[in-house]
Amino acid sequence: xxxxxxxxxxxxxxxxxxxxxxxxxxxxxxxxxxxxxxxxxxxxxxxxxxxxxxxxxxxxxxxxxxxxxxxxxxxxxxxxxxxxxxxxxxxxxxxxxxxxxxxxxxxxxxxxxxxxxxxxxxxxxxxxxxxxxxxxxxxxxxxxxxxxxxxxxxxxxxxxxxxxxxxxxxxxxxxxxxxxxxxxxxxxxxxxxxxxxxxxxxxxxxxxxxxxxxxxxxxxxxxxxxxxxxxxxxxxxxxxxxxxxxxxxxxxxxxxxxxxxxxxxxxxxxxxxxxxxxxxxxxxxxxxxxxxxxxxxxxxxxxxxxxxxxxxxxxxxxxxxxxxxxxxxxxxxxxxxxxxxxxxxxxxxxxxxxxxxxxxxxxxxxxxxxxxxxxxxxxxxxxxxxxxxxxxxxxxxxxxxxxxxxxxxxxxxxxxxxxxxxxxxxxxxxxxxxxxxx
Numbered sequence: 001x002x003x004x005x006x007x008x009x010x011x012x013x014x015x016x017x018x019x020x021x022x023x024x025x026x027x028x029x030x031x032x033x034x035x036x037x038x039x040x041x042x043x044x045x046x047x048x049x050x051x052x053x054x055x056x057x058x059x060x061x062x063x064x065x066x067x068x069x070x071x072x073x074x075x076x077x078x079x080x081x082x083x084x085x086x087x088x089x090x091x092x093x094x095x096x097x098x099x100x101x102x103x104x105x106x107x108x109x110x111x112x113x114x115x116x117x118x119x120x121x122x123x124x125x126x127x128x129x130x131x132x133x134x135x136x137x138x139x140x141x142x143x144x145x146x147x148x149x150x151x152x153x154x155x156x157x158x159x160x161x162x163x164x165x166x167x168x169x170x171x172x173x174x175x176x177x178x179x180x181x182x183x184x185x186x187x188x189x190x191x192x193x194x195x196x197x198x199x200x201x202x203x204x205x206x207x208x209x210x211x212x213x214x215x216x217x218x219x220x221x222x223x224x225x226x227x228x229x230x231x232x233x234x235x236x237x238x239x240x241x242x243x244x245x246x247x248x249x250x251x252x253x254x255x256x257x258x259x260x261x262x263x264x265x266x267x268x269x270x271x272x273x274x275x276x277x278x279x280x281x282x283x284x285x286x287x288x289x290x291x292x293x294x295x296x297x298x299x300x301x302x303x304x305x306x307x308x309x310x311x312x313x314x315x316x317x318x319x320x321x322x323x324x325x326x327x328x329x330x331x332x333x334x335x336x337x338x339x340x341x342x343x344x345x346x347x348x349x350x351x352x353x354x355x356x357x358x359x360x361x362x363x364x365x366x367x368x369x370x371x372x373x374x375x376x377x378x379x380x381x382x383x384x385x386x387x388x389x390x391x392x393x394x395x396x397x398x399x400x401x402x403x404x405x406x407x408x409x410x411x412x413x414x415x416x417x418x419x420x421x422x423x424x425x426x427x428x429x430x431x432x433x434x435x436x437x438x
Contacts, residue, residue, distance in 0.1 A: 004033060007324055008043040010074035010099075012067055012090055013081035017104060017131070018045070019056040020313035021078060026058070036321055037328040044070045046081075055309075072097050076323055078316060079103040088112055095123045100323035102316055104131035110205035110221040113212065126326060128319035133206045134159050134288040136311030137304040138318070143213045147294055152214040154254035154293040156436065159206040161286030161306045162190045162197040163229050163249040167271075168284050170237045171246055177232060189286050189307075199228035200249065200269045207251035210290070211267045214253055215342050219267055223344035227270035236357065236431050239402045243383060245273040245355075246281045250436065255342075256349050259411075264345035271433050273355050273404075278437040348411045353382070353438050356417065357431035358401040362388055366399070366425045373423065377416040380406040398427060404435060 011022055025032070025042045033039045045058070046067035064070055067090055071077055077094040079101060081087045087108055094101050096119065103109070109116070109132055120127040130140045134157070143152070158164050162184055169180040181198065184190035196202045204226040211219045229249050240247050250272040257263055274281045279301050283289045288306025293299055305311040360366050367384070374381055383404040388397055405413070413432075420426055 005038040005328060006041050007036075007038045007075040007327060008073060009040050009076045009078065009320070010043055010070045010094075011045045012071070012077065012079045012087070014045050014047050014054060014058070014063070015080065015082075016055070016309035017312045017316065018078075018080040019054050019058065020309040021080065021316050022058050022062070023056045024313060024317055032317075032321065036324045038324055040076070040320070040324060043074060046070050068093065071099070074099050075327060076320060077101045078320065079105060080316070081105070082107070084108055084111065088116070091116060091127075092119055095120045095125050095127065098123060098125060100126040100128070100327065102128045102131075102319040102323060104129065104312060104316060106132040106202070106205040106209060107221075110208040110224075113209070114218040114220070117218070126323045128323055129209070130319050131312050131315035133209050134290060134302070135161075135304070135306040135308065136314045137288055137290065137302050137306065138315070139290050139302045140209070140213055141318075142302070143210070143292070147292070147297060150297050151295040152292060153295060155210050155214050155252070155290065156280060157203075157206070157210060157251045157290040158248055158280055158283050158288050159210075159251050159290065159306065160197055160200075160203045160249060161288055162194065163200075163203070164283060164288070164306075165189045165286040166198070167229060167232070167237070167247055167249065170232070170234060171241065174234060174238070176234050177230065198230050200226045201228075203249060203251045203269045207253060207267050207269050210251065211253035211265060214292075215255065215265050217265065217342045219253075219265070219344055223267055225266075225268040225270070225347040229271050231431075232271050232433075233431070235400075236355075236433065239357065239385075240273050240355065243273075243355075243385070243402070243404060244276055245435070246276055247271050247433065248274055248280060248283070250274075250280070252436070254350075256345055256351070258345055258349045262343070264343040264349065266345045266347065266350050268347055268350065273433055273435040274437050280437075348409070348414075350410045350434075351407055352410075353407050353435035354379075354403075354405045354413050355431065355433045355435055356401075356403045356405070356420075356429065358403070358420065359427040359430055360399050360401055361425045361427065362397040362399045363425065367401075369423060369425060370401070370403075370420065373419050374403075374405070374416055377419060378412050379408045379416045382406050400430075
């Protein structure tokens with residue numbers, strides 16, 4: 001009987017996800033060996049402080065602060081440290097020493113993905129990162145493998161559980177943004193500093209990864225238009241609900257033609273109104289979902305837990321088993337099918353519907369003036385609703401207008417909003433949000 005091969009696994013980072021990965025590697029060693037054809041030996045865990053308290057009890061002798069030495073002696077490296085450095089340098093050390101790498105570092109991939117892939121290709125090793133987008137949801141492999149013979153035209157994703165929880169609370173309970181954020185922090189869905197989540201940066205990094213795989217071109221974070229949810233008000237949520245919509249923070253990547261007819265890809269993250277009957281509208285709490293439109297497969301949706309130690313560890317282990325089996329069986333490493341060179345288009349090239357909130361004077365002719373100005377800019381109004389308010393102190397009445405347009409270009413809409421601001425009957429433009437799925 002042939003003795004089973006042993007592969008050394010180096011783990012970088014032992015936070016919420018890393019601790020669960022280590023636990024599974026130790027507890028399920030026999031089952032993982034049977035699936036892999038080799039024993040996966042956890043050779044060490046690199047951390048900043050070996051004495052830090054952790055939620056999972058792990059053998060103390062596994063911990064080290066010498067990440068560099070650990071990486072150089074490994075067959076497989078799992079990078080779960082986060083951040084740019086030293087994660088980037090350690091990954092490069094790993095691939096140059098012939099180790100396959102599994103990472104969940106979406107920020108690093110969005111910033112330096114092309115150079116990391118180039119180094120991995122040069123070394124003939126595998127770089128995998130299913131855990132970088134949507135936690136436990138298997139989305140990157142289906143895009144890369146199952147849909148590789150199709151043409152994806154658009155991807156829409158709820159890829160940040162924190163913002164989805166906040167917006168869901170505002171929708172279902174009527175909470176203000178600050179109160180919903182505080183509750184998310186209390187439950188552990190949001191960090192003490194929630195900036196990366198609520199300002200859309202986390203989702204933007206994931207959008208760049210999704211776009212790169214979907215359109216076979218490497219897009220970086222700088223190619224993603226990004227807006228967060230901190231300016232979404234309870235009145236926006238209520239007005240959307242009244243019109244049959246729900247507001248979600250969406251990551252969107254889609255093929256478009258610019259004004260000159262040249263094909264490109266728009267990648268953007270922003271709060272978006274969705275009809276309540278759209279599949280993504282039903283994604284509640286901190287869950288994630290990705291909705292894909294392809295020429296032949298049609299519409300597909302992937303749904304599940306988008307964060308958390310155990311769910312994300314599942315995605316990490318899936319990549320690890322895949323890389324380990326390649327080492328056992330031999331053959332070339334899995335590389336990215338980024339053979340295209342489709343340009344990234346600016347947000348101005350996007351065409352969608354819009355929701356616009358206006359605070360206006362309550363006097364005759366206001367609606368006519370606004371409608372005429374929209375028409376002059378080629379933006380057609382689909383729905384217009386008016387609510388009258390009376391100031392208790394001054395006894396002056398004003399009106400709140402909520403407008404939903406037909407599809408128009410971003411450039412036309414921006415010009416329209418600027419023109420509307422110049423009308424003497426406009427007190428303020430309170431909201432401008434995009435609408436999808438209509």
